[in-house]
Amino acid sequence: MINSLFITFYPKKTTSNQNTKAVIYARLTYNSKRTDFTTSRKIDASKWNSHTNSVRGNSVEAKALKRYLDDMRASLYEIHDRLVREGKKISAKIIKDIYFGKEEKQYMLIEIFQEHNDEMEKLIGKGYTKGTLQRYNACKKHIEDYLAFRYKTRDMPVEEVDHQFITGFDHYLKSEKDCAHNTAQKYIVNFKKIIRIAYANQWIEKDPFFHWKGKWKSSEREYLTDAELQCMVEQEFDLPRLDMVRDAFVFCCYTGLAFADVEKLSEDDIITDINGKKWIKTKRQKTKSLSSIPILDVPQVILDKYKDHPRVKSGKEVIPILSNQKYNSYLKEIANACGIKKNLTTHLARHTFATTVTLSKGVPIESVSKMLGHRSLKTTQIYAKVLDEKVERDMEMLQKQLSLAQKKNK
Known part of the structure; x- marks a missing residue:
């Protein structure tokens, strides 16, 4: 008007x-x-x-x-x-x-976002992963949907993004997209990177994120118990695809590797030390930090099982891995067959390694951190849940030491 x-x-x-x-x-x-x-x-x-x-x-x-x-x-x-x-x-x-004669090109939000994603796609395997690109593409789609829902437009000048836009987007993700709190926060952090690019290039005068501070909610990390893990190992499947995916999942439970790390694992990443012990030495796809993992009996059995598989013999993999989409889909069938109510994911496998396989058996958290390839011990503390049974054992050891001390003093 x-x-x-x-x-x-x-x-x-x-x-x-x-x-x-x-x-x-x-x-x-x-x-x-x-x-x-x-x-x-x-x-x-x-x-x-x-x-x-x-x-x-x-x-x-x-x-x-x-x-x-x-x-x-x-x-x-x-x-x-x-x-x-x-x-x-x-x-x-x-x-x-x-x-003032400055009728220049307007920098549009979705155009900037798309340009960022296009550049990221060119760097897949050179600093970025397909998973990271997928998250940014998903974030861009959420922004597009938000613009259509709230502003009835397909795009808008990036300079019009303000604090109200950010808080409105947060509410939209939770109310309309049904995102959990931490999931919404991750999308907003992705969006923040795009706005910071615009600010660094002086396409906007002020940073609308200056007064925004994200808050993460701590969540309980699920993992398999000893009984559930043993059931998974012993379960027999008639379908080769389920057998193969179960083996890959169990391999992650006993090595702590993520799906992307197992997918790229090669014979060059498996070494034998001077004592004849086999190790996995690989850089994590996500952080590029080194994971050093001794190969236990269960993962070694799985490696031996597939050593003559055509894809393994070709040198591409150490165990055959299906696509991430099929992998996650088949895990649901496997969970049903094993009577496990938990949502099986490779992250749950990493949690299982950190808790059931290592920490609960007395492996120091520093060692677990190195095997998981974490740069900070704080990250390991998030993954590695100290189980009640370990606390009980620790207190029993303390009680024994106190009892011995009391006997000596008598």
Whole structure:
């Protein structure tokens, strides 16, 4: 609407010197958002009428200044009217930029996001993984859906993204997309990277994330118990595809490797030390940090089982791995066959390794951290849940030590 644009002028002193004239500024306000700029004209503050936002008097100088400001106002309204007629995006800053001859390309949010994702796709295997790209593509799709839902548009200038947009997107993810709190936070962090790119390139004047701070909710990490893991190992399957996926999952439970790490694992990553013990030495796909994992009996049996498999003999894999989509789908069938109610994922396998296979058996958390390929012990503490049975054993050992000490003192 034309009436949405308001133009006012006001004097502003740039120094505390009483003899210095005030600079006249213009203020454009459009839909409650404003921008100010200097008119390059000065005036004695006493000659300015704040009620009419104009200069006092009828002197030649006063009339010339009035005419100059009236022409400026008319030009600004004319720019606004043209944008309305052409159906283009309007903001106070856009009108100001056009007035000063800066009618440059508008940087659009979805265009920037797509360009980022296209560049990331070119770097798959060179610093980024397919999984990371999938998350950013999913985030872009959520932003597109949010724009259509809330703003009834397919794209918008990135400079119009503000704190309200961010909080609204957070609410939309939880209410309309049914995302869990931490999942929504991850998408917003992905979105934050796009906005920071725009800010670094000076496509926006302010960072809308400056006052935003994400809060993560701690969640309980599921894992398989000894009984569930043993049931998984002993379960027999008539279908080769289920047998193969079960073996891959169990391999992850006893090595702590993620799906992407097992998928890229090769014979070069398996070494034998001077004592004849076999180790997996591989850099994690996600963090590029080194994992050093001694191969236990169960994963060794699985390696031996598939050593003559065509895909293994070709040198591509150490155990045959299906696509991630099929892998996750078949895990549901396997869980049903084993009577396990938990959602089987490779992350659950890593949790199982950290808890049931290692920590609960007395393996120090520092060793578990190195095997998981974590850079920080804090990360391991999230994965590695200290089980009640281990606490019980630790307290029993303490009680024995206290009892021995009491006997010695008698």
